[in-house]
Amino acid sequence: xxxxxxxxxxxxxxxxxxxxxxxxxxxxxxxxxxxxxxxxxxxxxxxxxxxxxxxxxxxxxxxxxxxxxxxxxxxxxxxxxxxxxxxxxxxxxxxxxxxxxxxxxxxxxxxxxxxxxxxxxxxxxxxxxxxxxxxxxxxxxxxxxxxxxxxxxxxxxxxxxxxxxxxxxxxxxxxxxxxxxxxxxxxxxxxxxxxxxxxxxxxxxxxxxxxxxxxxxxxxxxxxxxxxxxxxxxxxxxxxx
Numbered sequence: 730x731x732x733x734x735x736x737x738x739x740x741x742x743x744x745x746x747x748x749x750x751x752x753x754x755x756x757x758x759x760x761x762x763x764x765x766x767x768x769x770x771x772x773x774x775x776x777x778x779x780x781x782x783x784x785x786x787x788x789x790x791x792x793x794x795x796x797x798x799x800x801x802x803x804x805x806x807x808x809x810x811x812x813x814x815x816x817x818x819x820x821x822x823x824x825x826x827x828x829x830x831x832x833x834x835x836x837x838x839x840x841x842x843x844x845x846x847x848x849x850x851x852x853x854x855x856x857x858x859x860x861x862x863x864x865x866x867x868x869x870x871x872x873x874x875x876x877x878x879x880x881x882x883x884x885x886x887x888x889x890x891x892x893x894x895x896x897x898x899x900x901x902x903x904x905x906x907x908x909x910x911x912x913x914x915x916x917x918x919x920x921x922x923x924x925x926x927x928x929x930x931x932x933x934x935x936x937x938x939x940x941x942x943x944x945x946x947x948x949x950x951x952x953x954x955x956x957x958x959x960x961x962x963x964x965x966x967x968x969x970x
Contacts, residue, residue, distance in 0.1 A: 743917050746893045747893040751921060755924050758890070761887075766940075769796075771832050773834045774834070775819075779839075781805070794943075795941040801822070811844060812876065818848075823852075833859050837862075847885070860888070862885075864883050864889065865893070865894040868895065890925070892914050898912045941958050
């Protein structure tokens with residue numbers, strides 16, 4: 730079997746487990762975020778390093794929710810182990826985008842051990858936000874925290890989504906090669922985030938609330954639809970210049 734075939738099977742299995750194992754949490758977190766959005770709140774997302782990809786996955790997407798805003802890290806994640814950096818990131822973002830008590834923050838870290846995402850989570854909770862965590866529980870539980878509190882990210886989350894990944898993320902043994910290859914956390918993470926979006930949208934519809942979703946810019950009227958919704962949240966969500 731080729732490495733590509735092994736990776737395909739492994740990633741499919743991980744995604745299937747992630748879906749089955751997170752159903753209850755997806756529903757509970759979706760309900761909480763729907764309550765937030767129904768009251769004109771915002772879902773803020775953060776990921777350090779490679780997890781920035783996932784923080785942006787459900788932001789500004791056709792078919793996705795408008796009031797989703799990622800906390801940008803201009804240093805591109807390299808200081809994620811430096812204490813104090815995450816707290817300053819959140820402080821600056823919260824001021825710039827009028828973060829409010831009652832909003833929800835989603836913090837993503839595969840290992841859940843580094844100072845930066847933990848500090849963003851802690852500062853958000855102090856500000857009155859509920860915390861959704863996306864992490865690898867297997868990896869996080871088998872390592873030590875790099876934050877002064879001694880806590881790992883999953884230990885402070887109100888809702889914890891487990892991406893089902895293994896320690897080190899890479900899942901495939903390559904013949905005659907010392908190290909594993911084939912990272913899986915991005916795929917299972919993206920799946921869980923989009924499942925969460927579906928839960929939120931379904932919850933809003935069930936309450937009689939029209940979900941504030943983007944339409945493709947390539948659909949006639951899509952740009953106008955999106956701009957009208959974006960104006961409502963113009964001081965609350967991060968948008969490209």
